[in-house]
Amino acid sequence: NGISFPDFADNHGIFWIRKGNTILHSGASLGVSTHLEFDASGKSGYALMTNMDASFDPAGYQEVARLVRQAVEEFLEAN
Incomplete structure (x- = not known):
């Protein structure tokens, strides 16, 4: 499960979160947004870095995120 601490939920570690079989990390600063997501098996994943944030x-940001996720899922299903 990676590094964890008593104050975190069981599915949280330093800089990442686990949802089912997916491990992810995201972050943002003024004008930028990042997202890293991969399958715990290590067979597939993606990193998204943008010069756009929700602020x-x-x-528009949510629509871009939806379209990227859809494209990645379609690619992973086909390969």
């Missing part, structure tokens, strides 16, 4: 255009 600029929340609806």
